[in-house]
Amino acid sequence: xxxxxxAYPIIALALGASEAGNTEDAxxxxxxxxxxxxxxxxxDAGAMAEILHEDMILVVGAGTVFTREDLLQSARTRxxxxxxxxxxxxxxxxxxxxxxxxxxxARLWLKGTRxxxxxxxxxxxxxxxxxxxQGWRYAFGQASLALPAD
Numbered sequence: 001x002x003x004x005x006x007a008y009p010i011i012a013l014a015l016g017a018s019e020a021g022n023t024e025d026a027x028x029x030x031x032x033x034x035x036x037x038x039x040x041x042x043x044d045a046g047a048m049a050e051i052l053h054e055d056m057i058l059v060v061g062a063g064t065v066f067t068r069e070d071l072l073q074s075a076r077t078r079x080x081x082x083x084x085x086x087x088x089x090x091x092x093x094x095x096x097x098x099x100x101x102x103x104x105x106a107r108l109w110l111k112g113t114r115x116x117x118x119x120x121x122x123x124x125x126x127x128x129x130x131x132x133x134q135g136w137r138y139a140f141g142q143a144s145l146a147l148p149a150d
Contacts, residue, residue: 025096025102025136026094026096026102028136029094029102029104029129029136030092030094030104032051032129032136032138033087033092033094033104033106033127033129033138034087034092035051036048036052036127037085037086037087038085038086039051039075040075040082040085041082041084041086042082043075043076043078043080043082044075045072045076048071048072048075049068049072051137051138052071052072052137052138053068053130053132053137053138054068055068056068056071056137056139056140056141057140057141058071058140058141058142058143059141059142059143060142060143061123061143061145061146079114079115080113080114081112081113081114082110083111083112084109084112085109085110085111085112086108086109087106087107087108087109088107088108088109088122091105091106091107092104092105092106093105093106100130100131101129101131102128102130102136103126103127103128103129104126104127104129105124105125105126105127106125107123107124108122108124108125108143109121109122110122110123121146121147122146122147123146123147124143124144124147125141125142125143126141126142127140128140128141
């Protein structure tokens, strides 16, 4: 018996299972990132904490670095009051890199006030998720400067 020929169905089955797992992971991560944006919009520090990795950092376009605790504290104090903190429809892409890393890229619409000053802008972001024993967690984010108005 030719073992290579006998192995083909097993390899095909394994690849099929892997692709199904990738699709399931991509859907879960997409939903988690959308849920994270909604939690930020509501200033829901509890929901944010469930998604954020304990070593999470965010680097924004101006170069400022925010830690997980900075983001949670901002939500707790309602530093930002959002009318919109939402990914623009159809812009979200999830890319998986191996079994334990994924990057979500999307265009984000931010509208609201910060310390009484209104803002309304769009930007691009990339959010990196890693698989942990507790499930997928948002570990690193990078956001662009505000995009030019249309």
